[in-house]
Amino acid sequence: MQNAKDSFYVALRNRLAVINPARTVTLRAVQRPSIMVEEAEPPQVQLANDIFVLRWRAETVNLQLPSVLTQTTCEIRYATSGSQQNAGLDRGRALTEMDKELLAMLTPLQTQKLNFTQTPAAVMQTFVFWTEPTLSPVEVLRDQLSRTATVTVFAFEEQGE
């Protein structure tokens, strides 16, 4: 399942770079599209603003098919407090913009599965595919608005995985 999770993140990151090239973040001295895998970065005390954070949750395995089908729930959490220029009064609009970017990132609902432990990444034989997102109600914490989108990611296990 790790290859599927890696492929999902890289697909979303590359799509975000095209959808909104200005949405970038500097993490560990590297400027990159503003999306990260929570478990692959140093622990964060607070949900950072203006970045999509992927958190992997429940995982199930279906053994009834010719190939093993795994499915994992991915929570994509994001928050914003608007811009300094507008004194934060545009935070609702900023969150809507992130909603829109997220929906664009998740379309199409599939990507090629890759193995990133090799350089360059090795193309695998199957695809990773996922459901349409379920968006949670907006959470309001003082001047911060946040939301969690939930997606179920599917992938077939291949030889050697």
Add this chain to the structure above:
Amino acid sequence: MNTSIRNANESGQRIADALLRTTAGTAATLLVPPAAGDGTDAGQLGIDSPQLQQLPLAPAVFRRTRATMQEGEEPRYELLISASAVQQQVSTLQLNSADGLFVMAAGVVVGGGLFQIESWSSSQVLGQACLYRLQLRAAEPQSLTSLT
């Protein structure tokens, strides 16, 4: 209101350094990413080692601030660090502020143990930071071997 003019000087830092050294002063090591970060896919997926730099900070005082009274409750720690030591590292890394240094830190090593930074604040004298106070939490035990 005190409107007298007092020029900023390093007296506050010197006093803080002397206090830290004399009250069981120790050394801490801040773990920060290298100046040239890993921009590869593997670097963003937890495959490559982050090659963290180890920045020594001394003098410092390390102490537990909350006893573990209930099951599951994590002990909290506090690290008081000399502002002069922090400023030296800020200059070395060409950062704008100490905040930038703490934001990018992946943890602190004190006495061989790894701690995560929860928050930080500074004490100032005449507008200059003389001491930084870091709230720490013990990191969960980590495996000695890597999967990749």
